[in-house]
Amino acid sequence: DVKVTQSSRYLVKRTGEKVFLECVQDMDHENMFWYRQDPGLGLRLIYFSYDVKMKEKGDIPEGYSVSREKKERFSLILESASTNQTSMYLCASSSWSGSYEQYFGPGTRLTVT
Amino acid sequence: QKEVEQDPGPLSVPEGAIVSLNCTYSNSAFQYFMWYRQYSRKGPELLMYTYSSGNKEDGRFTAQVDKSSKYISLFIRDSQPSDSATYLCAADSGAGSYQLTFGKGTKLSVIP
Numbered sequence: 001d002v003k004v005t006q007s008s009r010y011l012v013k014r015t016g017e018k019v020f021l022e023c024v025q026d027m028d029h030e031n032m033f034w035y036r037q038d039p040g041l042g043l044r045l046i047y048f049s050y051d052v053k054m055k056e057k058g059d060i061p062e063g064y065s066v067s068r069e070k071k072e073r074f075s076l077i078l079e080s081a082s083t084n085q086t087s088m089y090l091c092a093s094s095s096w097s098g099s100y101e102q103y104f105g106p107g108t109r110l111t112v113t
Numbered sequence: 114q115k116e117v118e119q120d121p122g123p124l125s126v127p128e129g130a131i132v133s134l135n136c137t138y139s140n141s142a143f144q145y146f147m148w149y150r151q152y153s154r155k156g157p158e159l160l161m162y163t164y165s166s167g168n169k170e171d172g173r174f175t176a177q178v179d180k181s182s183k184y185i186s187l188f189i190r191d192s193q194p195s196d197s198a199t200y201l202c203a204a205d206s207g208a209g210s211y212q213l214t215f216g217k218g219t220k221l222s223v224i225p
Contacts, residue, residue: 004156031211040121042217043157043201050211058212090156099164100145100205102213104156 003027004105006091012111019078021108023091031094032074033102034058034066036087043090049074050096081112116140119202119216128225132189136202136216139183143204143214146178148187151199151218160200161187192223 007022023032033048035058045058047066055066063085067075074093078085088109092102119136126132134148145164149157161176163169169176177186185202199218205211 033212040217043215045212048212094211096211099162100211100213101147101159101162102203103159104149107154107156109154 004091004093004103006089006105006108008108009106010109010111012113013078013081014113015082017078017081017112019081019110019112021076021078021089021091021110023074023076023093023105024072025074025091025093025103026072027093027095027103028071029093029103030071030096031102032068033092033094034064034074034076035090035092036060036085037090037107038087046076078110081110083112086110086112116214117202117204117216119219121217121219123220123222125222125224126192128192128194128223130192130223132187132192132196132221132223134187134189134200134202134219134221136185137183138185138204138214140204140214141180141183145205146176146185147203147205147213148174148176148185149201149203150196151201153198157201194223194225197222 034046035043049068065077091105094102148161151157166180173190175188201218202216203213
């Protein structure tokens with residue numbers, strides 16, 4: 001079974017703090033994704049990566065950056081957390097091998113106060 | 114215009130009912146279609162995956178794609194309280210993009 005893990009289930013941070021969210025997958029997938037999920041807005045893609053050290057902006061990259069130094073690990077960084085970044089953050093991974101389905105981690109519920 | 118539209122519900126049915134969940138899409142380039150189930154406060158879990166038009170069955174679940182009408186359906190037979198969750202449909206063009214386009218999800222409650 002594909003396993004995608006995220007570093008924290010719940011996180012509380014203060015406005016202005018730098019926040020790191022980590023994601024690790026164990027299926028040797030090439031592609032990794034970061035989404036945020038908010039009520040009424042659905043899943044929105046922040047960034048994705050299709051290879052080590054490669055990254056592409058998604059629909060809402062402002063205020064975020066990412067790092068992928070190893071194939072299995074994809075980090076999301078909130079440079080200076082703001083209250084409007086309070087959300088559920090979901091990491092996903094997928095393979096290049098044709099079928100495109102993505103496998104999600106359990107999510108990190110981030111609250112910025 | 115959103116590329117994948119999904120009625121958010123909520124949808125409430127009695128245990129044992131047949132449930133029909135639906136999405137429509139606008140991009141005729143979509144080739145791969147998925148259904149995800151998401152329990153409260155958890156990540157989405159891949160439920161079904163189909164390529165192009167047709168049906169796919171897995172136990173009590175049937176996924177159906179009609180590309181002529183751009184319609185995606187998920188049927189749940191003999192629904193159980195454990196099926197209570199939010200169901201997300203998703204599609205991908207298959208044209209070299211690794212991204213998925215998601216519907217916003219339909220919240221389903223199965224009442225014992």
